[in-house]
Every structure is written in C-alpha cells, then in structure tokens.
Amino acid sequence: MPSYAPNHSSIWRTSVTITKALRDAEEAGPFINRLKDAKTEKLLMDINRSNEV
Template structure:
C-alpha cells in the first residue's frame, strides 16, 4: 500500500510541475505578444505621422 501512495503522490507532483511550467510559458508568450503588438502600433503611428508631414 505504501508503494501505491508514493506512486500517486509522485504522479501528482509531476502533473503539478507540468501545469506550473505551462502556465509560466503561457505568461511569457503573452508578454512577448503584447510587446510585439505595442511595437506594431507605435510603428503604424510613426508611419501615419510621416505621411501627414509629407503632405
């Protein structure tokens, strides 16, 4: 019986570890996506300003 409990606890620890890893990865990817989006918005704004200065 002790072995089954150990295996169950070990399995739970792995599942928790994987879930935490995925959560951290998703948070990092979200941060990168937001930075790219803000960069694209800034670039578009700069292009629009340049166009209005050329006219």
C-alpha cells in the same frame, strides 16, 4: 482513516501545469512588446503620411 497526501500523478500534473504557465507568461512578454512596437510604428507612419499631404 483517509490519506490526504497527493499521489505521484497529481504532483506530476501540477508540476507540468505550473511549468506551462510560467513558460507562457515568459513568452508573452516579448510578444506584447512586438505588438506595442508595431502599433507605435503604424502610428508614426500614419502621422508621417498626414504631414506629407
């Protein structure tokens, strides 16, 4: 009868994959916020330049 229990290496690989996915998701938040801030700053600078002309 075959064993359906995962072996230690597959558990380890799954743990590493989940850990990396969680880390990437957490690191993406601040990066996306910085991107939004940069876009907002650029928009405000463009509006300010058009008002000066």
